[in-house]
Amino acid sequence: MAVEEPSYTLVRTFPDFELRRYPTYAVAETEVAGPFDEAGNQAFRILAGYIFGDNRAKAKIEMTAPVSQRPAMSEGERIEMTAPVVQRPASGTEGASFVVSFIMPDRFTLDTLPEPSDPRVRLREEPGKLMAVRRYSGRWTEKSYRENETRLLRAVDDVGLKPLAAPVYARYNSPFSLWFMRRNEVMVEVAETATNP
Template structure:
């Protein structure tokens, strides 16, 4: 997924640049397959990143892969290559019931960081492009689900450094303002994509804020 000097060697999602603004790109991403887990970050040792080891277990980044091949439940799981980014989405829980690895790590929040509302986090690993809905290994862990991601269009700004709430909030606000000033309609909540592991030097990290647009 990355090194201390920021080199990204893992497969990353394929996209086409449709347009460029002064500080952002409009990208259309190809359809892909993601493994994801949703959790309450206050109940996890690693907080917002608490789903990482669960997904790492699914792909076999630590120990044996916690999955089974389609229609071959009795066979050993399949090790899945790491890719980037890791994707994280934050949202308020509903009023009824709670709801190889790629780079970057993506984080999507349904409201701005710092809101008082309790947030649930959904973390995703985008799986290698060789996987489809038919051949993707099924999770053994009930907390992990597989999601088919359709083609999607985002306004994207790339930056280095840390991704704490203050930095992310500022980047989101600036990107949203730029997109709206240029005539784009923001069609949903932002996604934070992180392409490097925690041990990468902050000024060498690659991060992206992504806002869905129409």
């Protein structure tokens, strides 16, 4: 079944990633603590409740893709990227917190989205940005994500782009999809430069 995805403009294609410009869009998100591989499942139940009617209007909201996951940090906090390009807690992700987001359908704004009943669900506007994006298939594991995150960050560095925030993990398929047919992406916001259109 086709689901809505956020629109973007393809700026440029590189061998290991695409450079995409995303407009502003609304998200419903929640923060969960726990290992990387379990955070998405914990958060999915909370966010699915919101879109399936656990909101003040009892309204159902259609599912979109992707579901994104990023390390939790202060709102608006930016991370300076340095070498090496691999970024993760020294002891893995035990004790870590992640923010998991559902992108809201394009027909909604923050003013028209129903108010969540669950206080763990936050509604927020994601500002437009320039993103370097690496697409891959396979299982939803931290190992697979980290390998692709490393490849993306190295490729971004190799072409002289500067990451502005922690990478984001994006999943496009349902848990019932065959693992080898799953579409996954690792995305990182990059700075605008004179050579970016």
